[in-house]
Amino acid sequence: MLTPNHVVTTARAVLVTGALTAAALMLGPWPGLEQVFGLSDKAAHAIAFGGLVAVAFLAFPRMRRNDLAIAAILLGASVELAQMFTTDRSASLGDLLADSTGVAFVYLASHIENLRALARQRGGASFAEIAAQDRRRGARRPAAVIQTVFPPVEAESERPASFASRAARRFPRRA
Numbered sequence: 001m002l003t004p005n006h007v008v009t010t011a012r013a014v015l016v017t018g019a020l021t022a023a024a025l026m027l028g029p030w031p032g033l034e035q036v037f038g039l040s041d042k043a044a045h046a047i048a049f050g051g052l053v054a055v056a057f058l059a060f061p062r063m064r065r066n067d068l069a070i071a072a073i074l075l076g077a078s079v080e081l082a083q084m085f086t087t088d089r090s091a092s093l094g095d096l097l098a099d100s101t102g103v104a105f106v107y108l109a110s111h112i113e114n115l116r117a118l119a120r121q122r123g124g125a126s127f128a129e130i131a132a133q134d135r136r137r138g139a140r141r142p143a144a145v146i147q148t149v150f151p152p153v154e155a156e157s158e159r160p161a162s163f164a165s166r167a168a169r170r171f172p173r174r175a
Contacts, residue, residue, distance in 0.1 A: 004061075011058035018055060019075070022048045026079050029088045042098040049076055050102030057110055069107045073100050 025033060025048075034044035053072040057065060076099030083089040122130055 008059060008061060011055050012060075015052065015055045015059045018048075018052055022052065023079060027082055027086060027089065031088055042094060045076070045095050045098035046102035046105070048102065049073075049099040050106045053103045054106045054110075057106075065107060065110055069103050072103045076100065076103075 034041060037044075039047070049072055052075075053069055056068045056072065060068060076096055080091045080096050084091045118130060
């Protein structure tokens with residue numbers, strides 16, 4: 001039976017294979033190989049790095065997309081730096097820009113599902129209202145359920161000094 005863990009494991013294998021293949025093609029003695037497939041150099045860079053970051057999103061579902069996108073751009077920059085030390089290749093800022101374009105395209109496309117979920121759940125709210133309700137941003141407010149179970153302490157002077165005294169107040173001994 002196929003499980004999400006199988007997909008993640010397969011995506012990791014594809015990612016390693018794809019990254020090694022892309023590095024070999026970009027550093028190897030085969031300049032102009034992308035023209036065999038009818039692609040320009042910049043289009044090949046954008047497709048390669050867009051594909052790599054898309055597979056990375058599948059391969060590492062618990063990592064932030066921002067971090068994975070930055071890692072892909074840094075990989076592109078490191079390949080361009082490595083090309084400076086090869087005889088057949090030359091580093092190009094245009095290639096790095098094409099790498100970044102491919103990464104940005106997939107990164108922005110990956111946020112479409114988040115936007116769709118927001119439209120389904122909070123379609124009438126403005127983005128400012130949604131951001132104000134987001135618990136990950138700004139000062140964290142305890143959820144309403146937590147406030148009813150553990151009412152907030154009004155003043156700091158009323159708060160017991162030690163953990164044991166706070167715990168004793170919240171969880172009194174049973175008679």
